[in-house]
Amino acid sequence: MGFTHNGALAGLVAICAGSDIFHPLASLVIGAIAGLIFVFGFHLVTKRFKIDDVLGVWPLHGLCGTWGGLAVAIFGRMYKDSNR
Numbered sequence: 114m115g116f117t118h119n120g121a122l123a124g125l126v127a128i129c130a131g132s133d134i135f136h137p138l139a140s141l142v143i144g145a146i147a148g149l150i151f152v153f154g155f156h157l158v159t160k161r162f163k164i165d166d167v168l169g170v171w172p173l174h175g176l177c178g179t180w181g182g183l184a185v186a187i188f189g190r191m192y193k194d195s196n197r
Contacts, residue, residue: 131188
């Protein structure tokens with residue numbers, strides 16, 4: 114249950130960086146990738162690094178927010194070029 118809600122939040126965090134320039138399909142892809150990043154990041158932080166992050170705040174905001182910033186450079190340029 115927690116991964117379902119946090120996965121959706123991860124997508125929202127990632128989309129916020131470029132919500133004004135993303136195409137709707139690109140938003141779907143970015144959000145899905147952010148959900149995967151959250152799940153793997155949460156397991157990495159809690160299991161491998163043994164950091165007590167019960168709610169997954171660092172993977173959610175730190176990793177998925179970073180992915181959202183990178184996604185602006187990757188997906189935002191494609192959308193701008195297609196509108197010319």
